[in-house]
Amino acid sequence: MKKPELPPNSEISKDETDDLIALLSNKELIEKVFEVEKDYPYWEKFKHKTKGFDSNPKLLWKFIKLQRTRNISKIDLCDINGFKFKYNISGNTLKRLHQFDLNLGGILEGGSIVPEREKERFLISSLMEEAIASSQLEGAVTTREVAKSMLRTKRKPKNHSEKMILNNYLTIKEIISIQKEQLTPEIIKRIHSLMTKGTLEEKKNEGEFRTNNEVKVVDVNGEIFYDPPSHTELTKLIEAFCKFANSKNDKNFMHPIVRGIILHFLIGYIHPFVDGNGRTARAIFYWYLISQGYWLVEFLSISRIIIKSPSQYARAYLYTEYDENDLTYFIDFNLKSMELALNSLKEYIERKINEKKNLYNILKNENINERQAETVKSIINEPDLILNINEIQGKFGTSYQTARTDLLNLEEIGYLKSKLIGKKLIFFKSEQFDEKIKKIHFV
Incomplete structure (x- = not known):
């Protein structure tokens, strides 16, 4: 990332005072500058946005910096150098x-x-x-x-x-x-x-x-x-x-x-x-x-x-x-x-509420809860999905036993099949899953 360009010094010299006074009489220019200022741009963006204006961008910057001080809030965190801050609250x-x-x-x-x-x-x-x-x-x-x-x-x-x-x-x-x-x-x-x-x-x-x-x-x-x-x-x-x-x-x-x-x-x-x-x-x-x-x-x-x-x-x-x-x-x-x-x-x-509405057809076809219906829906969307008890527990914020019961019940009614790999029980789509889903009409 390239370093931002440092802003010009905001102090107004004696030579620039007359130019600023003349600037204040140009209402059309002032309105254009205030339109740019609505986004509180940093110097680089401000310079780019005011490039085509009939005035020096550096002078316009000093003018807008002067305006910013009118409603400034200050924070003196402590007396260590560099820890005095300020900020503006725009509309x-x-x-x-x-x-x-x-x-x-x-x-x-x-x-x-x-x-x-x-x-x-x-x-x-x-x-x-x-x-x-x-x-x-x-x-x-x-x-x-x-x-x-x-x-x-x-x-x-x-x-x-x-x-x-x-x-x-x-x-x-x-x-x-x-x-x-x-x-x-x-x-x-x-x-x-x-x-x-x-x-x-x-x-x-x-x-x-x-x-x-x-x-x-x-x-x-x-x-x-x-x-x-x-x-x-x-x-x-x-x-x-x-x-x-x-x-x-x-x-x-x-x-x-x-x-x-x-x-x-x-x-x-x-x-x-x-x-x-x-x-x-x-x-x-x-x-x-x-x-x-x-x-x-x-x-x-x-x-x-x-x-x-x-x-x-x-x-x-x-x-x-x-x-x-x-x-x-x-x-x-x-x-x-x-x-x-x-x-x-x-x-x-x-989006999730709308998805939940589509779970109704699963729920009314089987005696299962919303967590189980969502698990079935996730397999419809991702047929090769492999599930385990910890994952269901984490997804729905339930206890381990509740997650285990949910999965075993889905296996019992034919949606899932389980297999023990080492000490871990995993669940995946059963052979009759597609046939059961065909009987369900989604909105």
């Missing part, structure tokens, strides 16, 4: 935050987005998706199908990538259980330890802050993109980070989702660990929003959206650093990702 941002306030508490159009009876199942699937995508962002190499199969069957990970995914999955489940706790340096270390177990070059770095300044953020060619603060400042920075995370919104209100996104940014910016900072940052983001009552975040796979545009994710960090620590770029990118993730969740649930 588009307010609109997105309003929609999240309505939806992420789980209510939409008079009812819950996630059907009550399906919550456990949808949650397991979403946690798997997030664990896989978040790990892939950090270099895990595997397919979603293989990774999901590992998690569902509860088999041991075979390689480094699968270890990363399993760790991520277990960590996200863990942070849900500690949502009521205040964030402390020890909890941050605990999250990192769970996230990186068995995946770092040196085990001693699991759950421990770095003790030197050798860690740099580099691209594939080794070019340094970011040099984190000194390790000697980590104690002070992490304490300030926890204070910011635990702050009440009594005096100076900050929207909880905005604060959560800033927490996400700060872990990457402080870079307290040798490795695993990104995974830890996203886990803390989830923890914070869940702790603030946005329980539906558990069902969103935001990393699955981010992984579709990893360079934009990285650039959102760099834009903030390069443009006077303006967090707006990172906030806007994450809000857009959350919006896409929410829309994806709605589409997924709608």
